[in-house]
Amino acid sequence: MPGYKRTERSVAELYRDDPERADALVWGRRDTLKGAGLAAMGVALGSAIPFARHLPSGMLPAALAQGTAPQFLQMEGKARLILQGERPLNAETPEALLDDDVTPADKFFIRNNGSVPEPAGDPRAWKITVDGEVNTPLELTLGDLEARFPLVTARLQMECGGNGRAGFSPQAAGNQWGNGAISNAEWTGVRLRDVLRAAGLKEGAKFTGHHGADTHLSAQGPAISRGMRIDKAMEEDTLIAIRMNGQPIPQMHGAPARLLVPGWPGSLSQKWFTRIELKATPHTGRGMGGTSYRMPVRPIVPGSRNNGADFADMESMPVRSVLTSHAHGARLPAGTRALDIRGQAWAGDLSVRAVDVSVDFGQSWQAMAVAAPPNRHAWQRWSGRVAFPSDGYFEIWYRATDSNGRMQPHAAANWNPQGYGANPISRAAVLVG
Numbered sequence: 510m511p512g513y514k515r516t517e518r519s520v521a522e523l524y525r526d527d528p529e530r531a532d533a534l535v536w537g538r539r540d541t542l543k544g545a546g547l548a549a550m551g552v553a554l555g556s557a558i559p560f561a562r563h564l565p566s567g568m569l570p571a572a573l574a575q576g577t578a579p580q581f582l583q584m585e586g587k588a589r590l591i592l593q594g595e596r597p598l599n600a601e602t603p604e605a606l607l608d609d610d611v612t613p614a615d616k617f618f619i620r621n622n623g624s625v626p627e628p629a630g631d632p633r634a635w636k637i638t639v640d641g642e643v644n645t646p647l648e649l650t651l652g653d654l655e656a657r658f659p660l661v662t663a664r665l666q667m668e669c670g671g672n673g674r675a676g677f678s679p680q681a682a683g684n685q686w687g688n689g690a691i692s693n694a695e696w697t698g699v700r701l702r703d704v705l706r707a708a709g710l711k712e713g714a715k716f717t718g719h720h721g722a723d724t725h726l727s728a729q730g731p732a733i734s735r736g737m738r739i740d741k742a743m744e745e746d747t748l749i750a751i752r753m754n755g756q757p758i759p760q761m762h763g764a765p766a767r768l769l770v771p772g773w774p775g776s777l778s779q780k781w782f783t784r785i786e787l788k789a790t791p792h793t794g795r796g797m798g799g800t801s802y803r804m805p806v807r808p809i810v811p812g813s814r815n816n817g818a819d820f821a822d823m824e825s826m827p828v829r830s831v832l833t834s835h836a837h838g839a840r841l842p843a844g845t846r847a848l849d850i851r852g853q854a855w856a857g858d859l860s861v862r863a864v865d866v867s868v869d870f871g872q873s874w875q876a877m878a879v880a881a882p883p884n885r886h887a888w889q890r891w892s893g894r895v896a897f898p899s900d901g902y903f904e905i906w907y908r909a910t911d912s913n914g915r916m917q918p919h920a921a922a923n924w925n926p927q928g929y930g931a932n933p934i935s936r937a938a939v940l941v942g
């Protein structure tokens with residue numbers, strides 16, 4: 510189950526290595542949940558599985574897929590996020606905390622590649638440099654930005670490039686994110702393109718390079734420094750943001766100014782933003798090249814080594830959905846026969862056309878209502894009602910389809926060493942009664 514670390518030789522691994530033996534151990538008869546797991550659901554051994562006949566053989570019930578219990582972040586101003594690591598500090602938002610249409614600061618996931626810098630003494634004096642392939646290099650304070658360029662506000666999704674990584678088998682390197690390295694705050698700032706036009710792009714300005722004030726944990730060099738094609742830099746939703754949800758940006762999230770590059774890997778959305786270079790060739794900072802934020806063009810053997818030389822940069826993020834009304838492992842009162850459920854869905858630069866849900870292990874699917882986004886690059890609310898024929902153990906399977914007709918796959922595809930692009934259908938276990 511995405512979002513949870515594995516124990517050594519977990520039930521999940523047993524299923525991977527020897528599904529038949531795992532089935533025999535986990536199930537007495539294959540219509541009753543016996544097993545070694547269910548930590549997420551308290552005591553539920555012996556629960557009936559009304560749709561057992563539809564459960565694909567060799568597939569681990571979601572309730573049993575949890576390894577060790579997650580650790581939680583304890584930090585002032587932050588909700589109970591799932592701790593992914595302390596050095597650098599990384600924390601994921603549990604799906605059930607992503608229910609707000611606008612992600613509040615306390616529920617906003619945390620992704621750092623280095624140390625969080627000390628707050629600037631005088632935020633108004635913070636300077637951002639624009640240089641490289643421009644006619645007039647600029648040095649702008651936050652005050653200059655506000656005075657010279659129109660301020661715009663939009664709800665923009667910002668998702669870590671590695672979101673969903675825990676879905677890969679074999680395990681890929683990096684934070685084992687479930688689906689919760691995603692946010693959809695309301696950002697206010699100036700359009701990056703307005704600033705670049707003020708500097709005047711030269712003919713050779715084909716790529717950007719981004720710089721921030723934080724340092725790598727090795728204490729040497731920048732934590733991360735990525736860049737993108739000029740087209741994305743010139744898109745109307747790509748911002749130099751100075752406010753999040755109407756407030757100054759919290760220090761953890763890049764105060765006093767950060768880039769916001771919605772729909773593309775979050776690593777482009779430079780926090781503690783100090784400088785943007787315009788370049789004729791792709792930027793070569795930390796986090797560029799090799800297997801970093803790059804995906805195989807031709808599939809490689811899962812688990813194999815590869816230097817990424819012929820991989821391509823990850824651009825628009827793939828379609829994904831979260832269930833926010835009920836947590837994985839939720840228990841519902843006996844006799845519950847109908848349940849209203851809801852969540853969010855998004856698809857990088859695209860929009861979401863459909864969300865479908867199954868409560869019978871994929872035998873039948875039901876279309877949910879999907880709201881239009883308030884603006885491009887905002888996530889979309891989905892909602893609907895499902896029915897349970899009896900008490901027992903069920904799984905809510907949910908999958909979104911993007912505006913090009915691409916659906917979340919049944920299992921993570923295109924395995925790659927650093928684990929980008931995993932967006933398999935999600936499963937949440939629920940117990941009725």
Ligand SMILES: Nc1nc2c(c(=O)[nH]1)N[C@H]1C(S)=C(S)[C@@H](COP(=O)(O)O)O[C@H]1N2
Pocket residue numbers: 617618619620621622623668669670720721722723732733761762763774775776777778779780781782
């Ligand atoms: N300066 C700086 N910017 C950064 C990072 C970082 O470590 N340092 N991490 C990037 C990554 S990988 C992601 S996913 C987002 C996370 O932003 P958040 O911590 O506000 O959620 O910031 C990006 N910008």
Ligand SMILES: [Mo]
Pocket residue numbers: 620668669670671774775776
């Ligand atoms: Mo990221």
